[in-house]
Amino acid sequence: MFWVLLVFWTICSGSGSDVCPCERQELCRQIREERDFEVFVFDVGGKKWQSYNWSMVTTVAAFGKYDAELMCHAHSKGARLVLKGDVPLSYIVDQDNRTAWITEKVNLAKSQFMDGINIDIEHQVEEGSPQYRALTALVKETTEIFHREIPGSQVSFDVAWSPNCIDKRCYDYVAIADSCDLLFVMSYDEQSQITGDCVAMANAPLSQTFNGYFQYLDLKIDPKKLVMGVPWYGYDYSCLNLSQEGKCSITKVPFRGAPCSDAAGKQKPYSWIMKQVNTSMSGRLWDKQQLAPYFNYKDESGQIHQVWYDDPDSVCAKAGSVKSKGLRGIGMWNGNILDYSDDPVAQQQTAAMWNALVAC
Template sequence: MCYAHSKGARVVLKGDVSVKDIIDPTFRESWITQKLVLAKNQYMDGINIDIEQEVNCSSPEYDALTALVKETTEAFHHEIEGSQVTFDVAWSPKYIDRRCYNYTGIANACDFVFVMSYDEQSQIWSDCVAAANAPYNQTLTGYEDYIKMDIHPKKLVMGVPWYGYDYTCLNLSEDDVCTIAKVPFRGAPCSDAAGRQVPYKVIMKQVNSSVSGSQWNKDQQAPYYNYKDSSGHFHQVWYDNPQSISLKAAYVQKRGLRGIGMWNANSLDYSGDAEARQQTEEMWKVLKPDLGQRRLSFL
């Protein structure tokens, strides 16, 4: 925390709480007070509220969640000068994973929302096949939908994944369509739960020894590769790299969003290996393309 502050960076708490509990105003007040005490004692700069629970549109939790964000923001701003209160939202406002939130009210109530533009296959309604974690067109549609709800672009921060999904293929066709097991999630017949999350540093160590090498899907604007495990089963791994992230970062600038972030920084390789160091630098650089260009001009 002290090191981050020495670099001018903010460090915030992560806040999660049962939506059933926050219906009670007294409970909300107590929860906020506890978080404030913790933030002050640890010299933190605010809180990021990360609640990814199901909420019904007509339920009391719908209004209670907006109230929690508003009351948390007011309390933190009052008690900690210059503090920041943010809220994590799904990649789209279209009730992803049965999350019906008052997105406009929440965005207006806090400093900004962090859009989790990943795990976009958490509900697969079409064919049960492996696909990109954050397909380009699908990702951008989510932001346009938020903006159509009168949420100002400067209230939106794009979150990109520094991890991918490893799917075991029930069948891998000649044109690289990987059929996956049917694992239901919140109403959908299939989901990315059929695969497992893999950090970028692991992907980079595996891709060159895969049977396909890195491939590029033009429709989803994302890389993938195929490999065979020790049991002889084919796997397909979808991930994001500097190429796919740069396309999204360009949209952030063009559309005037507040910024871009990632989940999560520990997914990269910070060892002394020269190749790993270059890969890590490229992933950081792509989040700030202007800074990257200035750096290159000085070399």
């Protein structure tokens, strides 16, 4: 009876099997080749991956439902497909729980013919706490077990744009970087803690973004462990007041100790932004200090909004520094939110965003 239930659970959970789903059996072999330069893509489900620029993709982190067709296609292009790894820190403080979680993930990766795991844990942690030590141990043990069980597999860990306890994420960044293969630096949501004027600002201002990397490098973290993450989305803020200088005052929404945050805005995909800017009251504007585009528009009720986002110009300004700083690569959150339709204008805009990752 136990085995009947186990087989039933496996089928219903969609956890994969040892039967290769690809037309060619060799496509189920895990990718082991190391790339000198990473283009790391987060995919959140659906079929938009079919329109990615696969000539540059090296790793896809599957944050949506498992898609065997995506795995086969990624492998046909020599790209890795890695699991999402997320777990409450309170759970993995216990060694047995930690080992069980890692064992479950590595077995899942094997059954789905995947090539590693991206650990995405963004919880607040106090330095020296049991959770602090458990997180460090989790990354170390996950890397050791994945490397042993799936030779050539990749283990990456997502970190904030700066190691300075951003959002109270006070992790042992040096030990974590030493343990895993890559740190994906989320160089976005940089206004999650606003301590100055509560006004709309760029999602990822250039100088602030660069300061974050300088801080990681000051910790003597190998630049070849760092992948720069850029946003393919922006923030739409309702303005309490729009000053003559163009500053948009926003509602105070506290977050993890800060009196104001980007939570006052709504995240909008690049595909929406490109349509909205064309009908806006200002058209595309460029902030020379933050080196980012923005625009103002009125909604149907007459409310003024200000939208900050990234486009090929602002992405290029960041991407150009990736190679000059000797970083491992670049990536985005997320690959799905461009317009992959047949519209000629959308096709040009989408191609420009992909090209901005490497052509600057």
